[in-house]
Amino acid sequence: MSKLKTSFFCQSCGAQSPRWTGKCNSCGEWNTIVEEVIQLEQKGSLKASFGDRKPVVPVRISEISFNSDARINTYDQELNRVLGGGLVPGSLTLIGGEPGIGKSTLMLQVALKCADRKILYISGEESEQQIRMRAERLGIGNENCYILTETNMQAIYKHLEELLPGIIIADSIQTMQTDLIESSAGSVSQIKECAAEMQKYSKITNTPVFLIGHITKDGSLAGPKILEHMVDTVLQFEGDRNYGYRILRSLKNRFGSTSELGIYEMNDGGLREVSNPSEILLSQRDEAVSGIAIAAMVEGQRPMLIETQALVSSAVYGTPQRSATGFDVRRLNMLLAVLEKRSGFKLGHKDVFFNIAGGIRVEDPAIDLAVVAAVLSSNQDSPIDSKTCFAAEVGLSGEIRPINRVEQRISEADKLGFENIFISRYNTKGLDNKKFGITVIPVAKIEEVYRKLF
Numbered sequence: 001m002s003k004l005k006t007s008f009f010c011q012s013c014g015a016q017s018p019r020w021t022g023k024c025n026s027c028g029e030w031n032t033i034v035e036e037v038i039q040l041e042q043k044g045s046l047k048a049s050f051g052d053r054k055p056v057v058p059v060r061i062s063e064i065s066f067n068s069d070a071r072i073n074t075y076d077q078e079l080n081r082v083l084g085g086g087l088v089p090g091s092l093t094l095i096g097g098e099p100g101i102g103k104s105t106l107m108l109q110v111a112l113k114c115a116d117r118k119i120l121y122i123s124g125e126e127s128e129q130q131i132r133m134r135a136e137r138l139g140i141g142n143e144n145c146y147i148l149t150e151t152n153m154q155a156i157y158k159h160l161e162e163l164l165p166g167i168i169i170a171d172s173i174q175t176m177q178t179d180l181i182e183s184s185a186g187s188v189s190q191i192k193e194c195a196a197e198m199q200k201y202s203k204i205t206n207t208p209v210f211l212i213g214h215i216t217k218d219g220s221l222a223g224p225k226i227l228e229h230m231v232d233t234v235l236q237f238e239g240d241r242n243y244g245y246r247i248l249r250s251l252k253n254r255f256g257s258t259s260e261l262g263i264y265e266m267n268d269g270g271l272r273e274v275s276n277p278s279e280i281l282l283s284q285r286d287e288a289v290s291g292i293a294i295a296a297m298v299e300g301q302r303p304m305l306i307e308t309q310a311l312v313s314s315a316v317y318g319t320p321q322r323s324a325t326g327f328d329v330r331r332l333n334m335l336l337a338v339l340e341k342r343s344g345f346k347l348g349h350k351d352v353f354f355n356i357a358g359g360i361r362v363e364d365p366a367i368d369l370a371v372v373a374a375v376l377s378s379n380q381d382s383p384i385d386s387k388t389c390f391a392a393e394v395g396l397s398g399e400i401r402p403i404n405r406v407e408q409r410i411s412e413a414d415k416l417g418f419e420n421i422f423i424s425r426y427n428t429k430g431l432d433n434k435k436f437g438i439t440v441i442p443v444a445k446i447e448e449v450y451r452k453l454f
């Protein structure tokens with residue numbers, strides 16, 4: 001898309017005039033002047049710099065050459081995993097997140113670590129000195145990392161032509177601005193156009209591009225939704241700012257699964273990759289506390305143990321309150337209804353608060369049994385043994401349902417030194433218990449779990 005320039009033409013004689021008039025000055029006809037769009041000369045645009053793409057013709061899918069191991073290593077294992085095994089050449093990746101969450105830090109860190117190719121970090125937010133200071137803080141040197149503090153797309157192309165970087169990072173897309181559109185930087189049309197130009201550049205030259213984008217208060221990427229359609233991958237960087245942990249989540253990925261998580265810890269020297277997430281998601285406690293249950297989860301390909309916490313107390317107001325952090329509150333309500341109706345636990349007049357440690361969000365249904373156990377433990381005010389964990393879904397009739405990848409979960413729990421794991425009875429078929437040091441406890445009903453726990 002290029003800048004649309006309009007002009008006024010007489011439909012009778014074709015004379016051009018800069019503004020609308022009732023009568024054509026040239027031929028004298030009335031009411032013949034109509035506004036028309038004229039194309040602006042594509043000076044300084046991508047097309048002028050890089051020419052058009054080769055003409056495309058239909059080809060057989062089997063004849064298209066591809067290289068399955070063409071992924072680029074970003075030297076950041078968490079990022080590689082979230083991207084689906086590395087960066088795909090010619091891909092456009094959008095990284096969103098609230099201000100101050102660490103997007104620039106993450107990307108600068110990647111830029112500094114990838115020493116095997118030229119990296120251009122374009123910043124419209126910080127000065128060269130500020131970026132240098134940050135790099136010093138991160139403590140990584142890289143001769144191949146170039147910094148460009150420019151926001152004008154046409155000027156950026158000139159540098160791209162000379163430098164020919166292997167990876168481009170644009171921080172942030174909201175500060176970029178192209179001459180082809182008149183509106184100010186950060187406006188919807190500017191963001192769209194700049195991203196479209198970046199996309200064109202990336203596809204023509206096969207260079208991977210990262211775009212950093214801010215997020216609005218309501219959590220959506222600022223600027224148009226259209227950005228999400230345009231790019232190949234949308235990553236979200238999130239986390240509680242008061243909490244040291246940051247989670248990189250993939251919302252859309254044309255080249256991999258969207259269920260992968262990357263976990264980092266923000267400290268003085270930048271972001272540290274957390275390769276064993278259970279280490280941070282399980283709080284270290286000396287004394288047993290009621291209302292805590294550990295769930296054996298699988299996020300993407302990676303098993304991890306997560307601590308769930310529930311607090312059940314007598315309702316202060318007429319209507320009991322239910323709230324959940326990191327978990328769907330409707331699912332919590334459903335589980336409470338199952339406990340009430342199928343298993344006879346009186347929770348109807350209790351406030352229930354539920355929380356998942358570490359600020360992470362869980363959608364895996366295998367967490368159900370841990371939620372139920374945490375609620376029962378808090379209601380009962382008796383703690384669950386800290387070496388016990390859970391991995392099963394709970395159905396509407398109070399049955400304990402099987403879940404996928406049960407072996408992976410059991411072996412992870414085993415590795416982390418747990419002694420008991422509750423799973424569904426229907427998950428035990430073909431399971432070789434002797435392989436694990438951990439005791440596998442198969443259950444079919446909530447009452448059974450209750451009897452075995454308390």
Ligand code: TYD
Pocket residue numbers: 097098099100101102103104105106134137138266267268269270271
């Ligand atoms: P930044 O990457 O500037 O956030 P964004 O680009 O998403 O707006 O992150 C800034 C925050 O990170 C700031 O609060 C300080 C913190 N930080 C550290 O704790 N350690 C570090 O080594 C760095 C570079 C930043």
Ligand code: MG
Pocket residue numbers: 100103104105125171
């Ligand atoms: Mg920033």
